[in-house]
Amino acid sequence: MIVRIAxxxxxxLGEGDAAALQELDNQAVAACESGDEAxxxxxxxxxxxxxxxxxxxxxxxxxxxxDVILPPPDVSLKEAKAEFSGEGLIPG
Amino acid sequence: xxxxSGRMSTVIxxxxxxxxxxxxxxxxxxxxxxxxxxxxxxxxxxxxxxVVTSKxxxxxxxTKLREQVVKLDTQARQALAQGQEDLAxxxxxxxNVAQTELQSLDSQIAQLAQQQEQxxxxxxxxxxKIEQFRSRKEVIKAQYSAAEAQVRISxxxxxxxxxxxxxxxxxxxxxxxxENMKARADAVQELEAAGTFQDLTQLGAGEDDIDRQLRQLSxxxxxxxxxxxxKAELGTGSGTAGELGAGAPAxxxxxxxxxxxxxxxxxx
Numbered sequence: 001m002i003v004r005i006a007x008x009x010x011x012x013l014g015e016g017d018a019a020a021l022q023e024l025d026n027q028a029v030a031a032c033e034s035g036d037e038a039x040x041x042x043x044x045x046x047x048x049x050x051x052x053x054x055x056x057x058x059x060x061x062x063x064x065x066x067d068v069i070l071p072p073p074d075v076s077l078k079e080a081k082a083e084f085s086g087e088g089l090i091p092g
Numbered sequence: 093x094x095x096x097s098g099r100m101s102t103v104i105x106x107x108x109x110x111x112x113x114x115x116x117x118x119x120x121x122x123x124x125x126x127x128x129x130x131x132x133x134x135x136x137x138x139x140x141x142x143v144v145t146s147k148x149x150x151x152x153x154x155t156k157l158r159e160q161v162v163k164l165d166t167q168a169r170q171a172l173a174q175g176q177e178d179l180a181x182x183x184x185x186x187x188n189v190a191q192t193e194l195q196s197l198d199s200q201i202a203q204l205a206q207q208q209e210q211x212x213x214x215x216x217x218x219x220x221k222i223e224q225f226r227s228r229k230e231v232i233k234a235q236y237s238a239a240e241a242q243v244r245i246s247x248x249x250x251x252x253x254x255x256x257x258x259x260x261x262x263x264x265x266x267x268x269x270x271e272n273m274k275a276r277a278d279a280v281q282e283l284e285a286a287g288t289f290q291d292l293t294q295l296g297a298g299e300d301d302i303d304r305q306l307r308q309l310s311x312x313x314x315x316x317x318x319x320x321x322x323k324a325e326l327g328t329g330s331g332t333a334g335e336l337g338a339g340a341p342a343x344x345x346x347x348x349x350x351x352x353x354x355x356x357x358x359x360x
Contacts, residue, residue, distance in 0.1 A: 003097070004254065004258065006100060006258055006261055006262075007210065007214070007258060007261055007262040007265065009217065021097075022095070025095035025096055025097050025098075026095055028095065028096055029095045029096055032096070044096075060216070060217050060220035060221065061220045061221065061223065061224040062221075062224070062251070063221060063224055063225060063228065063247070063248050063251030063252055064251055065105075065247075065250040065251050065253075065254050066101065066254060067101070068097035068098065068100075068101050069097055069100035069101045069104055069254075070096065070097045070100060071096055071100055072261065072262070072265065074265070080096060083096065083099050083100065083103075
């Protein structure tokens, strides 16, 4: 499974990591919806750390698309909320 | 995955398919996609140049501000040596503002350096993917039937398209940050142009609006303690300090005398 951290790069994770990743993702979403900035930052950081620690960086000349894409590490709560409301982080 | 990651993936995939939909036959898709990649690479280079320019501008401002700090400090000393305590205080207040500004400039410059580094890394990654795409493009054109080529092009273009979307996002964020800093740098420059950091000899009698703003901005206790320290360093002995204190009975609060006292004692 290939996971991209936006603006940072792609990581290859084992299929066994999917469940844990999903759980952390759900926590980050819950924190985002509750509007608790500190809680969101903390859970999102855990999610990123999980990918960095368990994943192997994908070589630069690989053209594989990612299975999932995480928002950039410096994403704010406001941006993450916009992501849910459909505006998205990616312009135009 | 329906969460944050799922949303990001969906949005990016939608953008990529929009990009690919424009061209009709496989060969055209390849060339169109490749042309877009090259364009983006040029844009990233421009983006990096923008960040570097902003960084240089802030560094220039930093140098000027450092000179101002030294100058204001000297002016404060001179004023104090001549017994012009009010003038010395004004100079120190301005020095205080300049120093605060310097600190924020430092962190902004560090942030820009980080943006530059990140964008350069993104550019390298995109370049590697484009190169890979280019060689795959030639293979696809030479070896595959139209139907097969369609599938392979779509795979390759999705991979490189994702990198393109990602570098686009990184660039947008870097430029947003740079814009904010530019606005702030302009504000500092206006402040400077309005005479904030100009030679104190040009101050004249009246206080202008900026002076009052400055007073609000700068922490007066910091200024007072620095003033006391400066007095001590200038070696205005306890007698002189007494005179200064006694010489300003009208405006000076009693606290000023008390503050000046102990620090004189510490210095000697």
